[in-house]
Amino acid sequence: MPCNGTSHSRTQTDAFTMTSHADNLDLRLLLVGGTGRSGTSFVYRQLLNNREMVGFEEFESQLFTSNQSLIDLYDRYTRSYSPERFNAVCRVFSEQTRARFIALYRKRPIRRVFRERQIDNALKDYIQGLQQDRMTVDNLQPSFSQRTARLFHTLFELDDASDAETTLLEKTPHNVLFFPQIRQIFPSAKIIHVVRDPRAVAESLMRQSWGPSSYPEAFTWIRQIL
Incomplete structure (x- = not known):
């Protein structure tokens, strides 16, 4: 299950609302991003303390x-x-999304079986809905946004009963590279770009097994995000 905090403070999230007219569905989306080792995980955990x-x-x-x-x-x-290119992207997107979200339940086999079926059905309905809308809808952006909002509700296990009070947090560092494109899908989405002293980021990156091995490589990496 997704986690939410227990703090009694309230956050003004009205600006995050994206409404699906077809389903009367709200998705409040707040993204966290920044270069690796900049503190995105810390910021994300602090935000989750808000109920x-x-x-x-x-x-x-x-x-x-x-x-x-x-x-x-x-x-x-x-x-x-x-049709060919769209279906090819749909296939890869569905496979990747299914694998990432089902992996969350690898230690909960009974729950995993239920979620596999739920996620498979949601992805199937999502792709079929887009294909249908492509043939019948004039304004494609709202259609795509509405169906994607519904998919997010299933993937992130949002409780329909509390949607109006809930903001979905998503932390992927490279979100900051694609914010203009993300806003095309969810115009009301907000993003927190976490920035840390580049020298500290470089030091931290070089200590990681997967990170760069020199300062020039580290700063090249950082500049791609900043």
Whole structure:
């Protein structure tokens, strides 16, 4: 289950609302991003202490940042559509999304079985709905946003009874590279860009097994995000 905090303080989140007219569905979306080792995880955990915030701990969905992401899907859907290319992106997006979210339940086998079925059905309905709308809807952006909001509700296990009080948090560092494109999908989404002293970030990156091995490499990495 996604985690939410227990703080009694309230956060003004009206600006985050994205309404699906088809389903009367609200999705309040707050993204956290920044270069690796900049403190995005710390900020994310602090935000989760607010009872109006919900998200999975220590999880990066990469829904907007991976190869064949929602951004690629949106581009194929609205700008450069062809059935073959759109279906190819849909297939990769569905496979990646399914694998990432089901992996959350690898230590809970009974729950995993239920979630596999739920996620599979949600992705199937999502793709079929987009394909149907592509043939029948004139304004594609609201259609894509509405169906994606519904998909997010299933993926992140948002409680329909408390949607009006809930802001969905998603922390993937590279979100900051794609914010203009994300706003095309969710115009009311907000992002927190976490910035740390680049010298401290470079030091931290170089201590990671997967990080760069020199200061020039580290600063090249950092400049890509800043």
